[in-house]
Amino acid sequence: MKTPALVLDFDRIGMGDVALVGGKNASLGEMYQHLADAGVRVPGGFAITAAAYRHVLDEAKAWTDLEATFEGLDPEDVADLSHRAARARQIVYDAGLPEDLRAQVLAAYRSLRERYGEDVRLAVRSSATAEDLPDASFAGQHDTYLDVAGEAGLLDAVRRCFASLFTDRGIHYRHRHGYDQLAVALSVGVMRMVRSDLASSGVMFTIDTESGLPDVVFTTASWGLGENVVQGAVDPDEFYVHKPTYEQGFRAVLRRRLGEKAIRMVAAGRSGTRNEQTPDEDRQRFCISDEEVLELAGAAIAIERRYGQPMDIEWAKDGLDGRIYVVQARPETATSRVTTLQRFHVGEHGRTLVEGRAVGDRVAVGRVRVVRDAQHLAEFRPGEVLVSATTTPDWEPVMKTAAAVVTDRGGRTCHAAIVARELGLPAVVGTDAGTTALVDGAEVTVSCAEGETGRVYAGAAAIEVEEIELTDLPRPRTRLMVNLGNPDLAFRTAMLPSDGVGLARMEFIINEAIKVHPLALLHPERVEDVGERLRIQAMLDQYDDGAAYFVQRLAEGIGTIAAAFHPRPVVVRMSDFKTNEYANLVGGRWFEPAEENPMLGFRGASRYAHQAYAEGFELECRAMRRVREEMGLTNVILMLPFVRRLAEADLVLARMAELGLERGKDGLQVYAMCEIPNNVLLVDEFAERFDGLSIGSNDLTQLTLGVDRDSATVAFDYDERDPGVKKMIRLAVEGCRRNGIHSGLCGQAPSDYPDMAEFLVDLGIDSMSLNPDSLVRTTQTVLAAEERLKG
Incomplete structure (x- = not known):
């Protein structure tokens, strides 16, 4: 033998x-x-x-x-x-x-x-x-x-x-x-x-760890040896790369987030390793370059292809030879097996006690138990919320009995996060202050269902749970799409049974991810408030200039949504802030006029070729070119809002072509919102200029009935189901069909009223775009309406 x-x-x-x-x-x-x-x-x-x-x-x-x-x-x-x-x-x-x-x-x-x-x-x-x-x-x-x-x-x-x-x-x-x-x-x-004690290291997954979306490589990185990332002792940098477009030859980082990286683990001779404070200049910059992120993505894709399944991979960069090495690869064991989707919705809740990185997409209620070290684990009781500075793998026997986990430190690829996912627990990691802000015995709600930010609320919140079998729901003839403006929710929302995004709101990304008026980024010297100028300067610390900041962050926000739904279409509406909303951005009040009625003022397409905003529109177009040409996300369709007149449409389309976004070139489609009665009255003429019209039933109702939808006093007169509004919608859909272009509706009506969804099916509209929380319910309504029409 x-x-x-x-x-x-x-x-x-x-x-x-x-x-x-x-x-x-x-x-x-x-x-x-x-x-x-x-x-x-x-x-x-x-x-x-x-x-x-x-x-x-x-x-x-x-x-x-x-x-x-x-x-x-x-x-x-x-x-x-x-x-x-x-x-x-x-x-x-x-x-x-x-x-x-x-x-x-x-x-x-x-x-x-x-x-x-x-x-x-x-x-x-x-x-x-x-x-x-x-x-x-x-x-x-x-x-x-x-x-x-x-x-x-x-x-x-x-x-x-x-x-x-x-x-x-x-x-x-x-x-x-x-x-x-x-x-x-x-x-x-x-x-x-690998001497990553002299460089950086981290973990990557060939799947999004929270949603199960299979089309991205998710990479985390921190300075020094990788144990801190794995153990959850640091908040690492995060990067996403889109696999399908990478394999088509496009080389772009889809999205990134700068982590705090407060400590780094280094070699300490005979004593093994030790942690030290990361210098401020290193904390404030990414620890790997875009080129290295893309090299890692290529390695991850090759590994996944070899193994034929989603993978969890550890990597390290050698500070001596400058090369990146893979030091471990194993099958991803939690997220990749998801077949039924549970969507948690948090209703009325108490004040926010702490925030951190969300792990999972669940919500749980329990009483706090702060555990400061392993010696006190025996005090933990099943069903409590485990709160600690960090959780090591030794704590797994206790973690499996917890309602939820909250830590001061850690990122979404640490061991605590991996174990929490495997156990199906919501975990909020990297809160900084969980162990000090949360009190033993207090009832709290731990929510990971609101995007990448996890929150701990005081008291027991109202929670609803929706279960969706991802494989059983048939698809109707009418395309059912979603309204979405928050990139943090894109991957999870993409797992719902939809036909794409019918309305991606650019202004949401500008407001949440950019925060600064585009002209204030280009002309900070015109911002007269010193405090605002300093805020802008601080935001630009990692960027060449204000234009680079705006273009990169907007492109990554839109790109994240487009990648999540790829190859399904994503209709991106160019910015539709009103002047009072633009003025609320950092530095915005120095560039916006004061209007008595912003709803009917300087908004939408009227801004794009106007000298007062032409530079801002150019930045928007640069960002959209980056999404389509550098990221390869050609499933993006651009849409112009509030196009009042034909001459205005011609002027804006010509300006877009000058800026490299020519309708029809490289497959670029351009839609217009149909939300002004003039769009309906001249539907044939507008149809000559656009590839589709998306009916904005909110504004179309307002302008048809002459009702200010923001006024509580006359709210009783605002009704999207009014016969006059429905006639406008019918004329628009018929005009699109007559001219062979796409017809859609992206207003609130079909999300709120099943009879409105049935009306649109009867008209033969091509698509409806719905709020994600009404998608399944409206799908069932539409299927029933289509079946009735067959009979």
Whole structure:
């Protein structure tokens, strides 16, 4: 019988060897052998096999003691679990390493020194034989040792890794997943340590971790060694890249967010590693370049293609050679299996106590339990909200009984976030002040259902839960699209059964992501308030100038929505602020006139070619060119709002063509809002100039009935179902059909009134754009109306 190998180089192992070298080492070997040509770099190294682990225990005759240690184990008894785990670890560590194993390990180490130099530093990582599998991640269950040097240091790290098979968290996790404690073995990976202590590192997923959207690579990054990102000790930088357009040859970062990166982990010689404060200048800049983000995305796509499933990948940049390496890849185990969508809606709620990064999209109510260290975990009671500075993998046995998790530190790819997702818990991480602002015993609502920002509200909020089976709802003939202006909600909303976005509101992104009037960005010297000028200056810290700031942030906001729904169409309405709304932006009051009736004033298309706003419109067009030409998101359709006259339409379309957005060129479609009676009366003439008309029933009702929709006094006269308004809508739809262009409606009416949706189906309208929370309900109404028409 052939003796099992004790030590194997990475170039001799692959995914068929999980039982021998564990999931982590098998994956490293797979990538080392097969993905180098695809640009995936893996540090050289070797695996100490599971057979070596069993050889250690066989030689020490330790199995009987281990079996006795776990006899009668109750994993829910935290104190007893901790005692048994410590005893098991001591048994394994005391077993030592047999001489034949020591000799093979040191020979492999000497080979690494010949290859990389005598002073090569090592990363020594545990790799369990039931780790990184499609149905169980075992993320962080076992130990890793960094900056290991010398033969004695290596051998001791190997013994400690073997012993870490029996961490409290590992024992509990195996029990929960039905694994025999002694049947699982542990391999150890030894590789050249990537000197990310001198650069940066992080985690990336080939899927959006919160929504399950499969079309993006989500990358996190922070300065120093990667343990801080994994453990949730830092708020990292975040980046998204859109996979379909990347594979078409477009190279652009879809979206980015600057993290605080307050600390960084660095090598500390014989003492291993230590954390230090990140210098302010490094905290205030991204720790990797766009080129590096795109290189990482290419590696992630290659890895996902090789494995044929969504992946969770750790990477590190070497500060000595400047190269990026992949140091781990495993199947993503939580989000990628979603088939039924639950949408949580928060109604009336108390004041906001803290905010942070949302993990998951759920909402939970519970009483606060602040746990400041592991010694106090035994005080936690099931159903409470676990609040701590950070949660380490050791806390998993308690986390699974929590209603929700709130931490002071961490990002959306830390271990706490990964475990929370796997357990289906809402978690708000990186709040900064959770442990000080939340009080033991207080009832709170933890909401992760409102975009990327998670919130903790005082008291029990009103919560509604909507369940949507993503595969069962048939599609009607009438295209049902959504109204959306918040990029934070784009990925989740894209998972709903819709035909695209019928109204993406540019002004929402300007208001939320840019915050500054575009002309104030171009001409800050005209802003007379010193405080406002300083605010603008602070916002531009990472940008070449105000124009670059506006164009990048607007393009990334629109691009996020377009990527989420790609290749479905996304109709982007150019800015439709009124003058009083523009004036409320930072610096805006210095550029806007005071109008008695802004609703009917200097808004929409009238601004675009006017000298008072021409420079601002140019920035909008530059951003839309970036979305279509640099990001490759040609599913974007542009729409002009409040086009009063034919001459105005001609003037704006000509100006857009001058700015590189020519209707028909490179497939560009341009729609107009149909919201002024003149649009309906001259529908044939407007149809010659546009590819589609989208009826804005809110303004069309207002202008048809002569009712100010913002006035509570005459609100009783505002009715989108008035016969005159419905006749206007009918004439518009018939005019579009007569001229062979698209007809749609993006007002509130079909979201609020089922009979209005039925009316539009009877007209044969091409599409309706609805609020996301009414999409499923209106889909059912439309399906019934279409079935009635067939009969």
